[in-house]
Amino acid sequence: MVSIPNPIDLARKALEAAEEAAREAARKAEEVARETARIAEEAARKAEEVAREAADAVNISKGVDYFVYLSGQNFQVKVSSPKKRRGQFSFQPKNSLVGKMQKGHREIAMFDIGAIEHSGRFEIAASKNGNSPLIEKYAEIAPSDGNLHGSDMGNMLQTPSIVTQDYSVSYGFYDAGVIESHQAYIYVTDNYSNWMAQLFREMPALKKGSLELFVLPGSHDAGMFTGIVSDELVGALIKFIPGLNGLALSTAKRALINLAYTQKDNIKTQLELGIRYFDFRPGYNLINIDGILRHQHSFVPGYEFDKFLSDVVSFLKTHQQEIVVVNIKYSGFARDDMKPSDQEVKSSIDTALSGSGITKGNIDDLNKQ
Incomplete structure (x- = not known):
């Protein structure tokens, strides 16, 4: 007899x-995928190493000099920037140097930010008693050309000092050119x-001394x-500087x-920051003449003299033991006819x-006791 296999057994087998x-097939595919991922990871690692070596070789970086001043140990400042390979470089001022200017330097380098990134973040944060930051500011810096790729410190006129009842913070950033x-x-x-x-209050004997004993912040x-x-106004002013004529x-x-x-x-903030000596140069406009005295820097007009005086008087009325010295001068005026008379001042x-x-x-009165 011929043995016929069971169809069910055949199907099961x-x-x-x-x-x-x-x-x-799945196992082999998984092995291939793992190997492919390993090769890709190794290639990426080698590419980053090559990028780092290239950056090292040609010194692709932009430097940042930073300066920190703290008046007391209750204040803290953290300066941070990308750190080679991973993590962050962080600078913490020493309490032993409170009351002194502290400084440091960082290079925002290509190998610190990774092969596919275009900029590295430089950050400054200040706090009091280790609590939440009083202020946090940053600058995204491109190592390749030093340009800013975003910053909340890039425009000087948009970095006003902060004054509260408990603390004051003044900060700034200078966008330097190539090499610097x-x-x-x-x-x-x-x-x-x-x-x-x-x-x-702390040194009552000072009341009997003369003002010349003081070093006045100016x-x-x-x-x-x-x-x-x-x-x-810009269009009129640039006519006095040939190099600026024709610019947008x-x-x-x-x-x-x-x-x-x-x-x-502004003057109010300067006073609140502790400024007690003001170099003010009132003069009449060289152009757009309107009869108003303003601070003059060569031929460029600034703040109005009457408003300056009003700010100082308003401050002194609410800070009655403070003394403000104003040095009226006319150095650097573009023309003599910009100068007011003594009687006008x-x-x-x-x-x-x-x-x-x-x-x-x-x-x-500076020498009187």
């Missing part, structure tokens, strides 16, 4: 064989709006934080601000002081 073949390092700074201090009154060209306010107004405006502005904070000062109860001194 065929199914088992197919399942085994499928498992084997960028610069960043931060000052974190107590509120100094009443520092003279506090000093008198503001150079104090009124040059504003003034270039319209395209019309936006470019010319930035150039004028870079040349003429010496402060970023005196009239402005007398008007500002009228009814305020504030006493006006003179240079002889």
Whole structure:
């Protein structure tokens, strides 16, 4: 008799064989996938190493010099930037150096940010007593050309100092050109709006001394934080600088601000930060003549003299033990006819002081006890 295989057994064996073949194929596919992933990972690692070596070889990086000042051990500042291979470099000022300027340097290098990234983040954060940050600022810096790829510190006029009842923070960032390092700074201090009154309380004998005993924090060209306010003015001003003539107004405006502005904070904030000596140069406009005295930087107009005086008087009325010295001068004026008469300056000062109860001194008072 002929033995006929059971169809069910044949089907079962065929199914088992197919399942085994499928498992084997899946196993081999998994091995291939793992090997492919390993090869890809190794290739990426080698590519990054090559990029690092290339960066090292040609020194593709942009430097940042940073400066930190803390008035007390209750304040902290953290400076951070990408660190080679992984993690973050972090600078923590030493408590032993409180009250002194501390500085450091970082290179934002290609090998610190990875082969596919275009910029590295430089960050500054300040805190008090280890609590939440009082301020956090950053600059995305491209190692290849040093350009900023985003920053909340890039525009000086948009980095105003912060003054509260408990602390003050002043910070800034200088976007340097090729070869030079960028610069960043931060000052974190107590509120100094009443520092003279506090000093008198702590050292009563000072009241019997003369003002010349004090070292007064000063503001150079104090009124040059504003003034270039319209395209019309920019167009008129650039006629005095041949190199700026023909530039787009936006470019010319930035150039004028870079040349003429010496402060970023208004007078009220400068006073609250502790400034007690002001270099103010009142004069008449060389162009757009309107009869108003303004701080003049060569031929570029700044803050109005009457408003400056009003700010100082308003501050002194609420800070009655503070003393403010104003040095009126006319150095650097483009033309002599910009200078006001002594009587015009005196009239402005007398008007500002009228009814305020504030006493006006003179240079002889610096030596009086």
